[in-house]
Amino acid sequence: MRTIIECVPNVSEGRDRAAIDAMASAVRSTPGVRLLDVSSDGSHNRSVLTFVGDAAAVREGVRSLFREAIARIDLRTHRGEHPRMGAVDVVPFIPVRGSSVEECVALSREVGAAIAEEFGIPVFLYEDSASSEHRRNLAEVRKGQFEGFGEKMKDPQWAPDFGPAAPHPTAGAVAMGARPFLIAYNINLGTKDLTVADRIAKAIRHLSGGFRFVKAMGVELADRGIVQVSINMTNFRKTPLHRVFECVRSEADRYGVPIVGSEIVGLAPADALFAVAEHYLRLERFSAEQVLETKLLTE
Amino acid sequence: MRTIIECVPNVSEGRDRAAIDAMASAVRSTPGVRLLDVSSDGSHNRSVLTFVGDAAAVREGVRSLFREAIARIDLRTHRGEHPRMGAVDVVPFIPVRGSSVEECVALSREVGAAIAEEFGIPVFLYEDSASSEHRRNLAEVRKGQFEGFGEKMKDPQWAPDFGPAAPHPTAGAVAMGARPFLIAYNINLGTKDLTVADRIAKAIRHLSGGFRFVKAMGVELADRGIVQVSINMTNFRKTPLHRVFECVRSEADRYGVPIVGSEIVGLAPADALFAVAEHYLRLERFSAEQVLETKLLTE
Numbered sequence: 121m122r123t124i125i126e127c128v129p130n131v132s133e134g135r136d137r138a139a140i141d142a143m144a145s146a147v148r149s150t151p152g153v154r155l156l157d158v159s160s161d162g163s164h165n166r167s168v169l170t171f172v173g174d175a176a177a178v179r180e181g182v183r184s185l186f187r188e189a190i191a192r193i194d195l196r197t198h199r200g201e202h203p204r205m206g207a208v209d210v211v212p213f214i215p216v217r218g219s220s221v222e223e224c225v226a227l228s229r230e231v232g233a234a235i236a237e238e239f240g241i242p243v244f245l246y247e248d249s250a251s252s253e254h255r256r257n258l259a260e261v262r263k264g265q266f267e268g269f270g271e272k273m274k275d276p277q278w279a280p281d282f283g284p285a286a287p288h289p290t291a292g293a294v295a296m297g298a299r300p301f302l303i304a305y306n307i308n309l310g311t312k313d314l315t316v317a318d319r320i321a322k323a324i325r326h327l328s329g330g331f332r333f334v335k336a337m338g339v340e341l342a343d344r345g346i347v348q349v350s351i352n353m354t355n356f357r358k359t360p361l362h363r364v365f366e367c368v369r370s371e372a373d374r375y376g377v378p379i380v381g382s383e384i385v386g387l388a389p390a391d392a393l394f395a396v397a398e399h400y401l402r403l404e405r406f407s408a409e410q411v412l413e414t415k416l417l418t419e
Numbered sequence: 420m421r422t423i424i425e426c427v428p429n430v431s432e433g434r435d436r437a438a439i440d441a442m443a444s445a446v447r448s449t450p451g452v453r454l455l456d457v458s459s460d461g462s463h464n465r466s467v468l469t470f471v472g473d474a475a476a477v478r479e480g481v482r483s484l485f486r487e488a489i490a491r492i493d494l495r496t497h498r499g500e501h502p503r504m505g506a507v508d509v510v511p512f513i514p515v516r517g518s519s520v521e522e523c524v525a526l527s528r529e530v531g532a533a534i535a536e537e538f539g540i541p542v543f544l545y546e547d548s549a550s551s552e553h554r555r556n557l558a559e560v561r562k563g564q565f566e567g568f569g570e571k572m573k574d575p576q577w578a579p580d581f582g583p584a585a586p587h588p589t590a591g592a593v594a595m596g597a598r599p600f601l602i603a604y605n606i607n608l609g610t611k612d613l614t615v616a617d618r619i620a621k622a623i624r625h626l627s628g629g630f631r632f633v634k635a636m637g638v639e640l641a642d643r644g645i646v647q648v649s650i651n652m653t654n655f656r657k658t659p660l661h662r663v664f665e666c667v668r669s670e671a672d673r674y675g676v677p678i679v680g681s682e683i684v685g686l687a688p689a690d691a692l693f694a695v696a697e698h699y700l701r702l703e704r705f706s707a708e709q710v711l712e713t714k715l716l717t718e
Contacts, residue, residue, distance in 0.1 A: 124711070124712070124715070126711070154715060154718075156711075156714070156715075156718075172711070172715065216711055216712075217712065308703070361696075361700060362699065362700065365699075365700050379701060380701070381701045381702070381703040382700045382701055382702055382703065383702065383703050383704060383705075384702065384705060384709055386709065387709055387710070387711050387714065388709060388710060388711065389710070389711050389712065390689060390710050390711065390712040390713065393692060393693050393696040393710060394692050394696075396695065396696035396699060396700060397660075397692040397693075397695035397696050400661065400664075400695060400699045401660060401661065401664050401681045401695060402678060402679070402680045402681055403680070403681055403682065403683065404607070404680040404681065404682045405682060406682075406683060410683055410685065410686055410687060411686070411687060411688070411689050411692060412423070412425070412455075412471070412515055412686050412687065412688050412689065413423070413515075413516065413688065413689040413712060413713055413716050414689065414712055415455065415686070416423070416453060416455075416471065416716060417712050417715060417716050419453075419455075
């Protein structure tokens with residue numbers, strides 16, 4: 121696998137085990153695809169599939185998923201707490217290795233056109249693939265949900281990027297788009313004072329003047345008697361972990377508070393960790409091809 | 420590949436392209452084996468093959484290599500600058516992921532016994548596999564070379580660990596053993612003064628009181644007008660990169676000299692870089708299974 125693209129489709133089924141298994145197995149049996157995770161939430165009535173492959177494999181994985189999801193899910197009878205507009209609700213394409221956001225934008229357009237054509241489902245490009253600014257935010261795209269989408273799509277502002285001018289009768293519509301890998305990263309502070317975490321969160325997050333690709337908030341870890349700056353790193357290549365860590369350290373210093381630890385929640389691409397080592401060791405001419413495991417994986 | 424063991428056999432042929440290719444292809448075509456590199460040196464008349472696999476695959480790769488090497492190499496007519504005692508001269512087994520030095524010691528014993536039995540070649544265990552202290556050092560084991568090995572082996576001190584009491588008539592004898600992954604790591608100093616690099620090398624190396632798993636010397640980089648501490652990290656798990664880097668930084672400080680950069684030469688296991696990120700980010704509960712690429716490779 122020379123290129124690794126991650127695809128994390130959300131489907132509107134989180135209760136019917138047989139249907140979830142059938143969709144997972146449709147993805148898993150696609151040549152070149154590795155299904156890494158399936159998480160289902162009953163109250164949301166929604167499942168998230170995580171799989172990887174190169175562009176061609178991911179495209180086929182998405183097609184297999186749609187085939188199964190359309191056969192299994194009827195949104196007219198679907199109920200759940202999470203907003204949704206489609207049987208396959210949203211399909212993000214995320215570059216991990218050997219691919220760029222730009223290539224994933226191209227892939228989302230290619231897959232979007234193919235899905236619209238094959239299944240007669242309207243496709244809306246969002247995030248970095250969005251065809252105009254008001255379609256970038258998923259919540260905006262999804263507003264109205266399945267029940268309101270027929271009406272919403274009458275507005276020329278909400279014509280689909282691909283496919284028919286009205287939602288699919290049972291499968292609705294789908295949002296597809298490219299975005300960078302998101303890393304959930306928390307930094308733990310040696311104090312009980314939540315205002316310190318809140319102030320530091322404010323200092324580093326984009327919204328209030330901080331780093332472009334950081335979302336953050338203060339959180340209390342009552343069981344440990346400490347507080348945490350809880351962070352979403354939305355583009356670790358442009359805003360790397362170590363830069364945020366050092367900024368938090370400097371801000372915490374000002375309150376006389378130490379960093380007691382930090383934590384990566386869930387998965388991260390190897391490059392995010394390599395960049396940290398490169399920074400602190402001041403590595404010259406380092407390449408991930410020098411790392412035996414990445415070399416093995418991508419050769 | 421859940422377990423990754425690296426095997427780096429040295430064979431006594433560095434000139435005959437057809438012979439080298441035949442040996443490389445014998446290894447490459449072994450199921451489960453990935454041949455990463457073949458480096459040949461004409462004046463040494465010697466080639467180094469680098470391949471990886473799990474224990475069973477590596478064992479079969481070594482067997483395939485011996486079959487081809489014995490057919491192709493006759494040490495009675497072999498000339499080259501590098502000392503050698505065997506057609507396959509030395510076979511190191513190196514744990515990279517999901518395996519320990521102890522497991523590689525067991526593997527070297529298993530493969531050694533099998534090779535002795537199948538090909539009638541005496542096998543000497545060295546490094547961490549050595550059956551006694553005086554056999555640990557490869558140079559000691561190889562002393563006498565092919566031409567002197569019949570005589571050397573008459574000494575009970577130099578009875579082989581496996582196989583016949585005399586060298587194979589054309590293929591000699593072989594050293595096999597486990598050792599940790601060796602990382603070649605250099606730290607560049609912002610000075611022209613070689614004595615600073617020499618003193619720092621002395622401070623960090625095991626020989627003169629430094630870290631247990633560090634070999635180091637000062638080197639001049641004339642073209643860049645700087646000096647370098649050139650380091651072999653012989654066990655990055657017990658003596659990690661960041662600890663050596665910080666020690667060099669502190670020693671260099673004492674001379675008012677900055678670290679201008681550092682460099683990993685050749686390959687390194689991902690864990691060596693992850694450990695650096697863990698240290699500086701103070702990561703809690705980090706596991707390589709959280710890294711998408713290592714998860715993909717070893718699942």
